[in-house]
Amino acid sequence: MGEKLVVVGQGYVGLPLAMRAVSAGFDVVGIDLDEWRVKRLNAAESYVEDVDDDLLVAAHRSGRYLVGTDYADAEAFDVCVITVPTPLREGVPDLRHIGSAGESLAPLIRPGATVILESTTYPGTTEEYLRPLLEEGSGLCTPEDFFLGYSPERIDPGNPRWQLENTPKVVSGIDEASLERTREFYERIVRDVVPVSSLQVAELCKLLENTFRHVNIALVNELSIFAQQLGIDVWEAIDAASTKPFGYMRFTPGPGVGGHCLPIDPSYLSWKVKRSLGHNFRFVELANDINDHMPDHVVHRLILGLNQRRKAVKGSRVFLLGLAYKKNAGDCRESPAIEVAKVLGKLGADVRAADPHVDALMPPPGIEIVQPTAGELSQADAVVILTDHDCFDYEMIQRVSPFVFDTRDRCRGANVERL
Structure with missing residues (x-):
């Protein structure tokens, strides 16, 4: 045995x-x-x-x-x-x-x-x-x-x-x-x-890894907000910066952070520093504030996009592509996409969503799951790309959708606005 x-x-x-x-x-x-x-x-x-x-x-x-x-x-x-x-x-x-x-x-x-x-x-x-x-x-x-x-x-x-x-x-x-x-x-x-x-070094190691990601995601998220207001393509700037072979690591903006780690682990470190040393971990607290508000920013940008097309968010059909917290994963707990869906629902939008990776036996509450067919997409007033699963047909999405709000830089075209 x-x-x-x-x-x-x-x-x-x-x-x-x-x-x-x-x-x-x-x-x-x-x-x-x-x-x-x-x-x-x-x-x-x-x-x-x-x-x-x-x-x-x-x-x-x-x-x-x-x-x-x-x-x-x-x-x-x-x-x-x-x-x-x-x-x-x-x-x-x-x-x-x-x-x-x-x-x-x-x-x-x-x-x-x-x-x-x-x-x-x-x-x-x-x-x-x-x-x-x-x-x-x-x-x-x-x-x-x-x-x-x-x-x-x-x-x-x-x-x-x-x-x-x-x-x-x-x-x-x-x-x-x-x-x-x-x-x-x-x-x-x-x-x-x-x-x-030591045990403490190993415990801190994990928190350092996730805090590093959390802070840098917050950096590019806030940068994307200001770049859009300044009329600058933040995605092109990120692509250009990514050509530098040293001293730079690529991070991209999105609708927020989710999953089991990034929204939680840095707060463990912040709590420990406050409890043991009496100091605030300002980087972590600022990153939390920025990333926590990204779903609201996504909804704000979507509302502006609908207004430009003479539509109110109330009564509009909004199709969300991707509910999982990350690409090609199936877990939608602690997902910013779910937060976006909740806010849109409260504002009176007709919210539908597609995510083939999310367990069909446990659909998110209050969200109608449908297939991302050309017919469904063409009937939506707005299509929002929240999680960029590789299985989605982005060429078809861009072609048949009246208005695409893309938070992941997967579509280009006159009918597309990017985060």
Whole structure:
């Protein structure tokens, strides 16, 4: 019998990890408290972009993948990885999912086991929050009795080039022995492992990565607003700047930021700085303000475009292309496109949308999902490109739509306005 790995959370982070571990020879127990998820996984139906149904079928047939809601299945584990979400609640880090996982796992820890946290959180969470829960519930101590590590997830849903196996994995431990155990585990899962000196460094690493993106997206978002008012094509300027081979990284504007990371993770860092040091993290707070208001700016620009065509937003049919928070992904939670749809609905627009990547079994509430046919597009008063999935026929969209407001620079023409 192989080593037993428990993966708590079977979402966009935990499920790819579970599948990769099965192929690496682990006996994997996936735990998720969402019964709908468990039912689909047991039917070999994936809801995660990076895991297809065939991979689930193979995992089940191997006899080395068990998924359920019962922590009793995790008994006698060798390694456990916690990949539960860490949302914000009224601007404060919400660690309830980590706490629940820690309390449920603690009685099952035996001497020599390894527990690794992957959930994105503020520096100090693993040692100051998770460690006491595990020790109190198990009656054991780390690092004396069991090993404790942290490794930030770096999953980019829908990215065909960079996936779990070939993305370098940062690893850390509460001591040298825990670091070694954590490193040894991930060396069986991924190609490259990057050890760091402490849990806090690894925790900060993840927040730095996402704060970097968040701040730079806010920069180009605000720049796009002012460039449009100055009569300058910001997209052409970005293309020109992108020819510089050093000292520049390309970021593009859009309707806002969404998903599990960018709207949340930088606020974890801001909260930690404020709580521990008493200072405001001004870059993060400014980026939050800019990106949070982009859906409103998109609606404002759309209203201006309809006015120029002698139409009011109330009663107009508005067709939204793309609801997911990013290109070629299917998750529309925390998506700026959903915020745009909500505002338009409140203003009285007849909102329709198309997104082939969004799960048809879980449509966004209050949004009519239709196919982006030529007939549907031609009958819309405005077509808004919010998520630029590659599967959309942009030539046809531009050709048949009376008015296209493009937030992603995919269409050109006399009937097209760009963000």
